[in-house]
Amino acid sequence: MHWTKKDLLGLEYLSKEEIELILETAASFKEVSRRSIKKVPALRGQTVVNLFYEPSTRTRVSFEVAAKRLSADVINISAQESSVRKGETLIDTGRNIQALKADIIVIRHSASGAANILARNVEISVINAGDGWHEHPTQALLDIFTLKEKFGHIQGLKVSIVGDIAHSRVARSNIWGLNKLGASVTVCAPKMLIPPGIEEMAVKVTYDIEEALKDADAVNVLRMQFERDEQKAFPSQIDYFKHFGITQERLEKAKKDIIVMHPGPINRGVEISSEVADSLNSVILEQVTNGIAVRMAVLYLVSQTKERKDEDTD
Amino acid sequence: MKILIKGGLVIDPANNLNEIMDIFIEGGRICRVAKNINHQADEVINAAGKMVIPGIIDMHVHLREPGREDKETVASGTKAGLKGGVTSILAMPNTQPVMDKPASIKLLKEIIQKTSQSHVFICGAITRERMGKELTKISTLKKLGVVAISDDGASVDAARLMLAALKEAKRNKMVVISHCEDKSLSGNGVMNLGAISTRLGLRGISRESEYKRVGRDIALAKKANASIHIAHVSCQESVELIAEAKKRKVKVTAETCPHYFTFTEEALLDYNTNFKINPPLRGKEDLEAIKNALKDGTLDVIASDHAPHTESEKDVEFEKAEFGTIGLETLFAASATALVHSGLMDWPDLIKKFTLNPARILGLDKGTLSVGSDADIAIIEPCKEWVLKKEDIISRSKNCAFVGTKFKGWVEYTICAGNIAYYAK
Numbered sequence: 093m094h095w096t097k098k099d100l101l102g103l104e105y106l107s108k109e110e111i112e113l114i115l116e117t118a119a120s121f122k123e124v125s126r127r128s129i130k131k132v133p134a135l136r137g138q139t140v141v142n143l144f145y146e147p148s149t150r151t152r153v154s155f156e157v158a159a160k161r162l163s164a165d166v167i168n169i170s171a172q173e174s175s176v177r178k179g180e181t182l183i184d185t186g187r188n189i190q191a192l193k194a195d196i197i198v199i200r201h202s203a204s205g206a207a208n209i210l211a212r213n214v215e216i217s218v219i220n221a222g223d224g225w226h227e228h229p230t231q232a233l234l235d236i237f238t239l240k241e242k243f244g245h246i247q248g249l250k251v252s253i254v255g256d257i258a259h260s261r262v263a264r265s266n267i268w269g270l271n272k273l274g275a276s277v278t279v280c281a282p283k284m285l286i287p288p289g290i291e292e293m294a295v296k297v298t299y300d301i302e303e304a305l306k307d308a309d310a311v312n313v314l315r316m317q318f319e320r321d322e323q324k325a326f327p328s329q330i331d332y333f334k335h336f337g338i339t340q341e342r343l344e345k346a347k348k349d350i351i352v353m354h355p356g357p358i359n360r361g362v363e364i365s366s367e368v369a370d371s372l373n374s375v376i377l378e379q380v381t382n383g384i385a386v387r388m389a390v391l392y393l394v395s396q397t398k399e400r401k402d403e404d405t406d
Numbered sequence: 407m408k409i410l411i412k413g414g415l416v417i418d419p420a421n422n423l424n425e426i427m428d429i430f431i432e433g434g435r436i437c438r439v440a441k442n443i444n445h446q447a448d449e450v451i452n453a454a455g456k457m458v459i460p461g462i463i464d465m466h467v468h469l470r471e472p473g474r475e476d477k478e479t480v481a482s483g484t485k486a487g488l489k490g491g492v493t494s495i496l497a498m499p500n501t502q503p504v505m506d507k508p509a510s511i512k513l514l515k516e517i518i519q520k521t522s523q524s525h526v527f528i529c530g531a532i533t534r535e536r537m538g539k540e541l542t543k544i545s546t547l548k549k550l551g552v553v554a555i556s557d558d559g560a561s562v563d564a565a566r567l568m569l570a571a572l573k574e575a576k577r578n579k580m581v582v583i584s585h586c587e588d589k590s591l592s593g594n595g596v597m598n599l600g601a602i603s604t605r606l607g608l609r610g611i612s613r614e615s616e617y618k619r620v621g622r623d624i625a626l627a628k629k630a631n632a633s634i635h636i637a638h639v640s641c642q643e644s645v646e647l648i649a650e651a652k653k654r655k656v657k658v659t660a661e662t663c664p665h666y667f668t669f670t671e672e673a674l675l676d677y678n679t680n681f682k683i684n685p686p687l688r689g690k691e692d693l694e695a696i697k698n699a700l701k702d703g704t705l706d707v708i709a710s711d712h713a714p715h716t717e718s719e720k721d722v723e724f725e726k727a728e729f730g731t732i733g734l735e736t737l738f739a740a741s742a743t744a745l746v747h748s749g750l751m752d753w754p755d756l757i758k759k760f761t762l763n764p765a766r767i768l769g770l771d772k773g774t775l776s777v778g779s780d781a782d783i784a785i786i787e788p789c790k791e792w793v794l795k796k797e798d799i800i801s802r803s804k805n806c807a808f809v810g811t812k813f814k815g816w817v818e819y820t821i822c823a824g825n826i827a828y829y830a831k
Binding site for chain 1: 599600601602603604605606607608610676679718721722723724725726
């Protein structure tokens with residue numbers, strides 16, 4: 093099969109085969125980062141614009157490294173310093189970037205659906221680097237890529253996602269992707285952080301961390317964003333760690349080779365103990381490395397649809 | 407001007423009329439309704455195969471003038487209404503300035519007199535600036551011609567103030583139209599709270615935020631023995647509360663809008679901001695409950711809640727977009743499609759919800775084809791199918807949830823005050 097989508101907006105919108113294609117492509121790109129000259133010419137002459145409305149270092153840097161290893165030119169725009177502050181709308185900003193003859197926009201935005209809205213208003217490719225609480229597809233893809241490297245397959249795996257599910261785009265993208273590839277997903281959080289109707293996304297819900305860890309092959313630990321607690325509804329950090337923190341003691345009751353993932357940045361002693369973060373079960377730094385390969389794959393695949401379109405019209 | 411409408415199926419629920427008749431109009435009034443009229447006329451309309459109904463009364467419209475003429479004006483809104491068979495509009499008071507004092511009412515009356523293409527009635531505000539702090543001078547507003555009061559767009563949070571408003575409205579023989587929303591529950595939600603809002607990562611608006619306020623306002627109306635009209639009912643629990651109150655003889659009436667019986671929250675799956683409406687589109691059970699409540703009479707009125715917004719207010723991130731859809735041009739067609747052609751209701755039942763019922767609730771001498779009444783008439787092609795295209799919208803704003811929707815039922819002529827005010831060429 094080949095890739096046909098202009099954009100990558102979320103894993104909800106991808107088929108199993110499309111996700112597998114990204115993972116296969118990422119596997120072949122991973123090798124590039126091990127070379128002494130870490131560069132291939134796949135996107136030479138193409139311009140990638142990182143349009144970031146939310147502060148983000150790790151995702152932006154990861155996309156930037158990925159694009160540069162593909163030989164693309166990279167422009168970073170952060171909303172704080174752009175014309176957005178002067179009142180330009182998202183759609184106008186997108187059309188201006190298109191008029192600059194950029195090829196791909198990588199967008200991070202605090203509003204759910206921002207990438208969808210941008211994508212249907214520009215002809216160039218849009219990659220969602222996280223929109224509100226909605227989706228963060230490349231994060232989930234790198235999580236799944238990492239799982240696949242460890243286990244060789246996704247089908248049949250039991251993955252638990254622990255933390256603020258209600259406000260997590262990482263959780264939603266992982267749920268879509270893992271379910272499509274045949275894993276079973278459990279979410280675990282204090283009740284107030286489980287959003288209504290989440291069961292309809294085909295996940296099991298538990299409020300008991302030990303139950304979530306019991307048979308899990310992997311646990312994906314979400315960052316607790318205490319700074320975003322609008323309604324002051326979260327438990328205290330200390331209470332949270334006591335009841336939901338991933339500690340060595342809790343892992344000892346889980347499967348011996350359970351994989352511990354975290355999208356970063358980690359808060360040691362808040363959602364995960366230092367000991368666990370640095371343990372052999374932890375793949376947190378491998379995730380960062382795999383993020384480059386996955387983002388190279390995504391950038392490459394969406395750029396191919398443009399080339400095919402150009403050929404078609406010639 | 408003398409107009410003779412020949413051979414149409416005349417449906418006038420106020421007179422229990424549902425048969426083929428001719429109608430003769432002269433001097434802006436209906437002069438005769440009978441079989442085989444052969445008077446000389448300036449214009450003879452052959453209505454064979456068509457329905458002839460009283461001009462529609464849309465009792466929930468945001469005309470935006472004065473203040474937001476970029477979204478809609480009295481002229482553009484009334485013209486859009488005529489295209490939809492609407493000859494009478496109740497203009498909501500959330501304009502700039504708010505319709506809360508004599509100067510504002512006089513200003514709007516002047517605009518209406520100069521520019522309106524159909525009949526426009528004014529809904530005054532319940533509280534000053536619609537801030538929910540202090541009642542307006544309801545008797546003064548009444549004297550200036552206001553026919554109802556509402557803080558639409560906002561709910562009166564203080565129960566004591568709402569009770570006082572109901573008592574004062576009763577003394578002035580007016581209905582209070584209640585926008586039922588407990589803001590402490592709906593917060594900054596942007597769509598129905600549930601599995602779909604979870605999936606989309608959008609903040610939800612719970613059903614409770616609506617129906618708890620419906621329950622409160624029914625209780626207050628009962629205590630005041632006053633008439634209350636619940637605006638834009640969207641959920642099953644509200645319907646149940648209204649049905650139960652009607653059984654207890656509380657003077658409650660209620661309306662819904664075509665979007666609530668045409669779409670569910672699933673319409674939002676692509677973040678199309680034209681479906682961002684307050685109260686929000688709900689679930690399938692709610693849609694069914696609304697339809698059944700229209701059939702059994704729990705819901706008395708269908709109104710559009712026509713809420714025009716500019717492209718720049720809608721073509722933005724979902725959470726930033728304004729709430730509302732326009733609906734004047736599609737009110738009849740959407741209702742006919744979902745309620746009559748689906749087999750749920752018959753034509754007289756439906757037409758009552760647009761004509762007789764709103765006229766009674768507002769105390770208007772409108773909504774019938776009785777001899778001597780104003781010649782406000784719509785002539786309908788009941789089975790004509792059409793699809794709404796954005797470029798065909800004549801309202802100044804184009805934010806319409808129904809763009810692309812296939813309808814069955816088409817307004818061919820609208821006669822307003824005895825003149826042919828609209829004809830679909």
